[in-house]
Amino acid sequence: MVADFEPKIVAFCCYYCAYSAADLAGSLRLQYPSNIRLVEMPCSGKIDVRVILEAFEGGADGVYVAGCLEGDCHFLKGNIRARKRIGYVKKLLDEIGIGGERVEMFNLSAAMGPRFAEIAAEMTERIRRLGPSPLNKAYKKEPASSTAG
Amino acid sequence: MIIAEGKPIAEVAELIKDAKKVLMVGCGGCVTVCLAGGEKETGILASALRMLRQQQDNPLETVEVTLTRQCDPEYVEMLDKYVTDDIDCIVSLACGVGVQFLAERYPKWVVPALNTKFAGGTVKHGQWEERCGLCGECILYRTGGICPIIRCSKSILNGPCGGSQNGKCEVSPETDCAWQLIYDRMQALGKLDMLLEIQPVKDWSKARDGGPRRVVREDVMIS
Numbered sequence: 001m002v003a004d005f006e007p008k009i010v011a012f013c014c015y016y017c018a019y020s021a022a023d024l025a026g027s028l029r030l031q032y033p034s035n036i037r038l039v040e041m042p043c044s045g046k047i048d049v050r051v052i053l054e055a056f057e058g059g060a061d062g063v064y065v066a067g068c069l070e071g072d073c074h075f076l077k078g079n080i081r082a083r084k085r086i087g088y089v090k091k092l093l094d095e096i097g098i099g100g101e102r103v104e105m106f107n108l109s110a111a112m113g114p115r116f117a118e119i120a121a122e123m124t125e126r127i128r129r130l131g132p133s134p135l136n137k138a139y140k141k142e143p144a145s146s147t148a149g
Numbered sequence: 150m151i152i153a154e155g156k157p158i159a160e161v162a163e164l165i166k167d168a169k170k171v172l173m174v175g176c177g178g179c180v181t182v183c184l185a186g187g188e189k190e191t192g193i194l195a196s197a198l199r200m201l202r203q204q205q206d207n208p209l210e211t212v213e214v215t216l217t218r219q220c221d222p223e224y225v226e227m228l229d230k231y232v233t234d235d236i237d238c239i240v241s242l243a244c245g246v247g248v249q250f251l252a253e254r255y256p257k258w259v260v261p262a263l264n265t266k267f268a269g270g271t272v273k274h275g276q277w278e279e280r281c282g283l284c285g286e287c288i289l290y291r292t293g294g295i296c297p298i299i300r301c302s303k304s305i306l307n308g309p310c311g312g313s314q315n316g317k318c319e320v321s322p323e324t325d326c327a328w329q330l331i332y333d334r335m336q337a338l339g340k341l342d343m344l345l346e347i348q349p350v351k352d353w354s355k356a357r358d359g360g361p362r363r364v365v366r367e368d369v370m371i372s
C-alpha cells in the first residue's frame with residue numbers, strides 16, 4: 001500500500017435519494033471522508049459508461065453510483081439499469097487492467113444520511129486498500145503496489 | 150441491419166500497438182442501432198485504449214469521428230480532413246463493409262474493431278438475432294415468412310428433418326425448428342398445400358459464388 005495515499009473518489013448520486021441523503025448527513029453533522037466528490041444526477045439510471053471512464057481517465061481512483069433502494073426508483077427502473085451498467089464497466093475495467101473493484105453501485109434512500117456516510121467510508125477504505133489507480137500519475141512512481149491486471 | 154459485436158479490447162490494442170495516433174471511426178448506421186460501433190461505443194473504446202496504453206507508458210492519441218455511414222463514399226469523403234499525415238492507423242467500428250470502404254479510400258493501415266456477425270434484427274432490447282442468409286433469391290413467400298436458409302440449422306429446403314423434436318431443433322433446446330414454424334404458419338394461413346409443390350433445386354449461384362455480387366441500377370446513375 002502506498003503511504004499517505006488519499007484516494008480521489010467520484011460519487012454519482014441520484015437527486016432523489018443519495019444526494020438528499022448527503023444533505024441529511026451534512027445536517028446531522030456526520031463525518032465522512034473528504035475523498036468523495038459528489039456529482040448530482042437526475043436519476044442513477046442517467047449514468048453513462050463514458051462518464052465513468054472519463055472520471056478514471058481524469059484521475060479518479062474509484063467511482064460509485066448511488067441510487068434509490070431497488071423498487072423505489074423515481075423513474076421505476078433507473079437504478080436497476082444503473083446496476084447493470086456498473087456490471088458492464090466492472091468487466092471493462094478488469095479488461096484494461098484498472099480493476100473492476102474500483103467501481104461500485106450502492107442503493108439508499110433520502111432518509112439514510114448515516115448510511116450515506118457509511119458508504120463513503122466503505123468506498124474510501126476499499127480504494128485505499130487497492131491503492132492508487134494505475135493511471136494516477138501522482139503516485140505512479142511509487143514502488144509496485146497496484147499494477148492490476 | 151448488419152449485426153456486429155466489439156472485438157475484445159486487448160485484441161484491438163494488439164492490432165494498433167505500434168501506432169501513436171489513431172483515427173477511430175464510428176458508423177451511424179446499423180452498428181449504432183445494435184450498439185456495437187456508434188458514437189458512444191467509439192468513445193468507450195477510445196477511452197479504454199487510451200487508459201490501457203497510459204499504463205504501458207506509451208500514450209495513445211485518439212481522434213474520434215462518427216460518419217453517417219461508412220458504406221457510402223459520399224459520407225466516407227467527410228473523413229478526408231481527419232486523415233492527416235500523423236495518423237498512424239485507422240480503427241473502424243463499422244461492419245466489414247465500412248472497414249473496406251475506408252481501406253479503399255485511404256493509404257493507411259485500417260483495422261476492424263468489430264466482428265461482423267449477421268443480417269438480423271432486434272428481438273428485444275439488447276438482443277439481436279439472425280434472420281436472413283443473403284441467399285440472393287428470396288423464397289419467404291413459400292415458407293410463410295420464415296427463412297429456412299438461416300433459421301434451419303441445416304438450411305434444408307424440404308424440412309423438417311428427423312431431428313425435429315417437440316418444435317425444437319436437435320442442435321439446441323433453445324432453437325426452434327424452423328420447419329415446424331413454417332409448417333404451423335402455413336397451416337394457420339391455410340396454405341399447407343403449397344408445401345407439397347415440387348420445387349426446382351435452389352440456384353445457389355445467386356448466393357456466394359463468383360466473387361462479390363453486384364446490384365446495378367443504370368437508371369439512377371448520375372455519371
Ligand code: SF4
Pocket residue numbers: 151176177178179180217218219220221243244245246247248
Ligand atoms: S458501414 Fe456497415 S454498419 Fe455502417 S451503415 Fe453501412 S452496412 Fe451498416
Ligand code: SF4
Pocket residue numbers: 280281282283284285286287288289296297298299
Ligand atoms: S430466403 Fe434467402 S433472401 Fe430470403 S430471408 Fe432467407 S436467406 Fe434471406
